[in-house]
Amino acid sequence: MIKNKKIDIKGVAIEGATLLSALIIIAIVVVMIVVIVNGGKQQLSWEFLTSFPTDGMTKGGIFPAIYGTFMLVIIMSVAAVPFGTITAIYLTEYAKENSVIAKTIRFAVRTLAVIPSIIYGLFGLGFFIKFVGAQVDSTFYGGQLKWGQPNLLWASLTMALLTLPVVIVSVEEALRTVPKDLRAASLALGATKWQTIWKVVLPGSISGIMTGTILAVSRGAGEVAPILFTGAAYYLATLPGLSDQFMVLGYHIYVMTTQSANVDQTLPIQFGTTCVLLMLTFLLNMTAVILRYRIRKKKNN
Amino acid sequence: MTKKKSKKELLNRNTESVNIDITQKKFRLSDFLAEKVIKGVAFLSIAIIILIFVFVFRESLPIFQPEKATVGLVTAKQEVQETYGEVTDSLSTSPAVQETYGAVKDTTEVQEQYGAVKDTTEVQEQYGVQTKDTLGGIQADDTYTVSSGSGYDHNRAALRSLGTTEWVPVSEKPRYGILALLMGTLKITLISMLFSAPLAILAALYTSVFANKKMKEIIKPTIELLAGFPSVVIGFFALMVLATFLQSIFHYDTRLNSFVGGIAMGIAAIPIIFTITEDALTAVPKTYYEASLALGASRWQTAFFVILPAATPGIFAAILLGIGRVFGETMIALMATGNAAQMDINPFASVRTLAATIGAEMAEVVFGDTHYNVLFLIGSLLFIFTFLLNAIAEFYVKGKLLKRIQGK
Numbered sequence: 260m261i262k263n264k265k266i267d268i269k270g271v272a273i274e275g276a277t278l279l280s281a282l283i284i285i286a287i288v289v290v291m292i293v294v295i296v297n298g299g300k301q302q303l304s305w306e307f308l309t310s311f312p313t314d315g316m317t318k319g320g321i322f323p324a325i326y327g328t329f330m331l332v333i334i335m336s337v338a339a340v341p342f343g344t345i346t347a348i349y350l351t352e353y354a355k356e357n358s359v360i361a362k363t364i365r366f367a368v369r370t371l372a373v374i375p376s377i378i379y380g381l382f383g384l385g386f387f388i389k390f391v392g393a394q395v396d397s398t399f400y401g402g403q404l405k406w407g408q409p410n411l412l413w414a415s416l417t418m419a420l421l422t423l424p425v426v427i428v429s430v431e432e433a434l435r436t437v438p439k440d441l442r443a444a445s446l447a448l449g450a451t452k453w454q455t456i457w458k459v460v461l462p463g464s465i466s467g468i469m470t471g472t473i474l475a476v477s478r479g480a481g482e483v484a485p486i487l488f489t490g491a492a493y494y495l496a497t498l499p500g501l502s503d504q505f506m507v508l509g510y511h512i513y514v515m516t517t518q519s520a521n522v523d524q525t526l527p528i529q530f531g532t533t534c535v536l537l538m539l540t541f542l543l544n545m546t547a548v549i550l551r552y553r554i555r556k557k558k559n560n
Numbered sequence: 561m562t563k564k565k566s567k568k569e570l571l572n573r574n575t576e577s578v579n580i581d582i583t584q585k586k587f588r589l590s591d592f593l594a595e596k597v598i599k600g601v602a603f604l605s606i607a608i609i610i611l612i613f614v615f616v617f618r619e620s621l622p623i624f625q626p627e628k629a630t631v632g633l634v635t636a637k638q639e640v641q642e643t644y645g646e647v648t649d650s651l652s653t654s655p656a657v658q659e660t661y662g663a664v665k666d667t668t669e670v671q672e673q674y675g676a677v678k679d680t681t682e683v684q685e686q687y688g689v690q691t692k693d694t695l696g697g698i699q700a701d702d703t704y705t706v707s708s709g710s711g712y713d714h715n716r717a718a719l720r721s722l723g724t725t726e727w728v729p730v731s732e733k734p735r736y737g738i739l740a741l742l743m744g745t746l747k748i749t750l751i752s753m754l755f756s757a758p759l760a761i762l763a764a765l766y767t768s769v770f771a772n773k774k775m776k777e778i779i780k781p782t783i784e785l786l787a788g789f790p791s792v793v794i795g796f797f798a799l800m801v802l803a804t805f806l807q808s809i810f811h812y813d814t815r816l817n818s819f820v821g822g823i824a825m826g827i828a829a830i831p832i833i834f835t836i837t838e839d840a841l842t843a844v845p846k847t848y849y850e851a852s853l854a855l856g857a858s859r860w861q862t863a864f865f866v867i868l869p870a871a872t873p874g875i876f877a878a879i880l881l882g883i884g885r886v887f888g889e890t891m892i893a894l895m896a897t898g899n900a901a902q903m904d905i906n907p908f909a910s911v912r913t914l915a916a917t918i919g920a921e922m923a924e925v926v927f928g929d930t931h932y933n934v935l936f937l938i939g940s941l942l943f944i945f946t947f948l949l950n951a952i953a954e955f956y957v958k959g960k961l962l963k964r965i966q967g968k
Contacts, residue, residue: 270860277766349602367605375888381939385615453594481790484890509792544788
């Protein structure tokens with residue numbers, strides 16, 4: 260042995276510091292989950308999940324908020340997933356890796372991912388409501404205000420734009436895991452490029468599309484800033500249609516904690532709602548993480 | 561047909577009876593259409609970026625123009641008359657008057673001119689006789705009182721007040737000084753970066769260099785979970801738990817302040833910084849690591865003096881994107897920062913950020929109002945800022961990183 264291995268105090272301390280940072284981050288996550296679940300667990304009941312708010316929002320359940328969130332993510336997915344998937348297909352199957360177009364699109368996608376969510380809200384207001392909605396109103400409804408105001412449809416479409424990059428990135432990753440040989444074999448058998456994509460590549464990457472959708476849904480369910488002024492409402496006595504404002508879990512938490520007249524009295528509801536939202540996103544993310552893990556494993560094999 | 565054993569030839573031989581010439585591409589409508597549609601959709605993401613900029617900026621444009629119908633009082637007689645007529649009809653509503661007086665900046669000026677109408681014949685000539693007919697003396701006085709309060713150009717005043725520190729959008733004389741908001745945003749960004757950047761970078765270093773496989777499998781999913789936390793949940797946690805906890809440690813006065821907000825936003829920024837840093841660290845070739853160890857350096861020396869410097873551009877990009885995230889974060893800012901626009905370097909004072917201002921006030925503002933335009937202007941600023949940050953992270957940093965790792 261050239262040199263006896265001494266206990267390097269400095270080295271241990273520095274390694275320990277990096278380990279500590281990692282542990283602190285884990286601790287923060289654990290503490291947040293424990294505190295919120297602990298605060299909300301006695302509030303969670305079937306009744307809480309399925310009834311309307313009562314007594315001026317101080318009692319009752321959060322059913323309209325859950326319903327609103329559900330509708331929001333469904334419309335959002337219907338809009339975002341096809342467009343995201345097609346963009347990903349273009350990037351992997353058609354565009355040349357280093358072409359200017361592909362690079363520009365990739366840059367645009369990454370920019371979309373970092374634009375603050377509140378900007379999407381402003382865009383939703385300026386484009387969907389004040390421009391598209393107002394045009395529709397003046398064309399089909401004779402200037403009567405129907406679509407030119409905040410509603411579920413515009414909020415969902417705004418959210419779809421926000422989640423588009425999530426879908427694109429996940430699907431692209433999955434498409435790349437489909438082996439080149441499969442494509443070559445399909446083409447060699449006489450299939451056209453589109454037939455190859457439709458019959459071979461897409462079925463092979465279905466789990467990636469699922470991952471993208473789930474991540475997008477999780478993101479969309481949790482974001483509040485884009486829908487602050489494109490459709491979210493404080494309280495509604497009825498379940499919303501496409502052209503109505505709607506209640507949503509995240510916005511419900513925000514208004515209950517900051518605008519409610521009696522914050523202390525509604526504390527259990529706040530914790531309960533946060534707990535529901537957290538568990539929802541938690542479950543979705545877990546599923547996505549597992550799915551993605553399996554995709555990566557497949558790629559490595 | 562040659563007997564070469566290439567794939568194509570083999571295929572051709574097997575399907576000789578069908579006799580497909582695969583060297584010549586046959587035109588297929590479905591394929592052609594599919595390609596065009598896919599290409600078109602792919603351009604959507606570029607279009608969205610442009611649309612976002614155009615529409616957010618468009619709504620803020622009116623502020624750069626003087627208010628409409630600011631034709632000079634003296635030059636456009638007809639205009640003046642019409643508007644005076646309207647005012648006499650509905651004295652309580654001022655918008656019409658506001659518009660006419662738009663060009664006049666000083667209220668005393670208005671008084672002088674107005675007085676002139678009544679007193680001197682010189683001005684009477686300019687206004688025409690009709691003016692005198694439609695406006696009785698008392699009516700004229702009334703009109704004046706209405707116009708005096710709002711008789712100045714809102715857009716000009718708003719534009720001029722942008723560089724001040726007072727944010728008082730709802731008042732007799734609204735002031736839109738964004739300096740205090742900007743300062744609040746920067747303060748929070750600084751605090752959150754001081755908190756999250758070292759934590760995330762060290763943790764990433766641990767994960768990519770020191771950690772064994774088991775630890776990696778704990779840390780990475782945890783970070784992914786944290787990335788999936790809705791910001792409203794983090795905001796709620798900061799508001800309910802973190803604020804009280806930190807106050808009991810540091811004993812400051814205001815419960816919600818930039819410190820609490822900064823820490824909470826730091827939590828939100830950790831996953832971004834961690835992920836990008838970790839990618840950059842893993843991208844450093846393994847040979848660097850092995851060479852350093854072979855030269856006798858210990859693991860921590862290798863980590864800090866070889867791997868970390870090699871990945872600096874990537875870490876820089878990570879911090880830039882973290883800043884972008886914090887800069888535009890709305891819900892945490894709304895819930896945990898106290899929302900008071902004040903110029904104060906004290907980290908324990910309440911602040912208000914740019915994004916929170918948009919979030920809090922847009923719902924209550926009158927559409928098309930000056931206040932509305934100013935909020936969109938702030939939005940455009942945020943957009944441009946994050947766009948630039950991302951562009952820097954993308955082009956400058958990536959180029960440098962590649963150069964460094966490939967040793968060119």
